[in-house]
Amino acid sequence: MDAYDVLRHTAESEEPAVLATVIGVEGHAYRKSGAMMLLLVNGGKVGSISPGCLESDLSERVPIVLESGEPEIVHYNMKPEEDIVWGETVGCGGKLRILLEPVAGELRMTLREAYRHMEAGEAVRLVRRGAEPALCYALEAAGGNAAIGASSAGGDATESFYAVRLEPRPRLVMFGAGQDLDPIFAAAGRIGFRLAVADWRAGLLSADRFPGAELVSGTAAEIAAKLRLSSADYVIVCGHQLRKDREMLEMLLPIKPAYVGVMGSSSRIRL
Template identity: 45%
Template sequence: MDMIHILRTIRQLDRPAVLATIIGVEGHAYRKTGAAMLIPLSGDTVGTVSPGCIESDLLERVPSIWEANRYEIAEYNMDPDDDPIWGEALGCGGVIRVLLEPIEGTLRTILTDALDLLDRGREVQLVRRLKGGKLGYELTVEEVMPLPSGQSSYDWQFSLRLTNRQRVILFGAGPDAVPIYQLLTQSSFQVIVADWRPRLLAAYPGAEHYLGTPEQLKEKLRMSIDDAVIVCSHHLHYDREMIEWSLESKPRYIGVMGSTKRIGMLFNGEVPPVNVKAPIGLSIGAEGPYEIAVSIAAELIALRYQWRNKQKADRQKEERHEPIRNLFGGGTEQPNGQAEAAARAFAGRSARQYGASCFLG
């Protein structure tokens, strides 16, 4: 999930749009809970919530959601025994619940606030709560855990942790680095390309890039412990300089490309530290630039998952409480006082829930 891209698009958005977020999954599904997609009334969508199976149905719902200025919950049952149309079409065998919200008022404000905090290096949690037909929002830095059934006054609560993209410094802009950059960028990493050769950097249009030797890059990049570094310039002297600087900065991961003999030369025959992977990438028998790039991307994705799980465990141990903003309340209520479940529009189409989004007057 790359919510950062969606949030940046929302900040610049000058036309009506609806945010679709997976808030529940039962059984098998292509995307997990929290996956989101921004759907403008006109223009390209940002993000995905399925491999293209339910997008067309979501697109049909968007105009009425925007016009009515209300949220909607759509449910897609992919079990062919329960739902012969969606089940046969998708074949996943699970149930997906998608919350669709117009990007307006309180939601737009709180999403742009979240991006501001992320840009300042903070991690935040966006909490949605439904109560009596009202959808309310809270933005906080603390871990918000749902209360056991029967102990909460809300109809339901959905929490989404928003984090910055993992920064990867890619030192070396040669042809074999291009697929690494492409795969990592598409996998929601923030990739910075660095090299001392302007001609090679020209192959990365639109990328965040820096020109210079490792010594010149120190002040420009200011490496931190949260970074990952890939060393692949194939220049023995500069690669060694980059490794020495990286070891001083102690980033979580340093990946070095090269043969066993070359790696031995880079580390003077010594065993690399535990945060260094040399040679870089998972051992999958990769050959050629693209297969090697796949092994590197897979390794970093796996490590990112481990790091986030550790961060989550660490947060749960903390006792500090630092709320940023609580915007629950002030919403309009449905006439019957609760979210209305509408009948299926036609056989095989998902059930819907409607309600008023929470807006501050």
């Protein structure tokens, strides 16, 4: 969820910050290539790229990067033989290459656009081209199985390009807006799902009751079409009306969502 939290903070705040992205890893490391964290001027952080080994050093670099207005790459050797240097034995390891970028101008606009795509449930690739300190940014559709990686075999990843695949949060679709849905909705939001609530009774669907959720009413077929249900979705059927629940389940069967749950007794579910 770190990438989403980073993007959301960037979209909602004008606060100066530095984006730290792991762009290279050798050996064991706490986070893999593509992990990102936002370093704030007040010492705050959004996300993480280590279990605490690097954050203090990275935070000290924030004013330098912001003053220069240019990205830089820093290298860390966290292998066990170097542990005496860092004084840490908390799960750090490996060699890491970290790209530090001031969040401003083109990068800020690109991150905000990426956030809009993720909120719409669309995966994108954040692409950096050029070589630091002169980087260009772009978003590309993340079709196929595009993975985090760099184009060049040697040197800094930014010499040619570095692309990070940004995945939207998984979506939980809840069919049936009875009162017993409220605690499920709240818990799912805390866990980090994107939320959608559907019901054949439009009067039960309100933004005040379900803040931030997609709200859709209609028949099972209309709901599936409006939400563009797919195999990536998680679905809970809790309409508590046998015919309506069955219609929704029949609509879901050919879609094969990642998860389908039905609220009710086992005997009722078999019906």
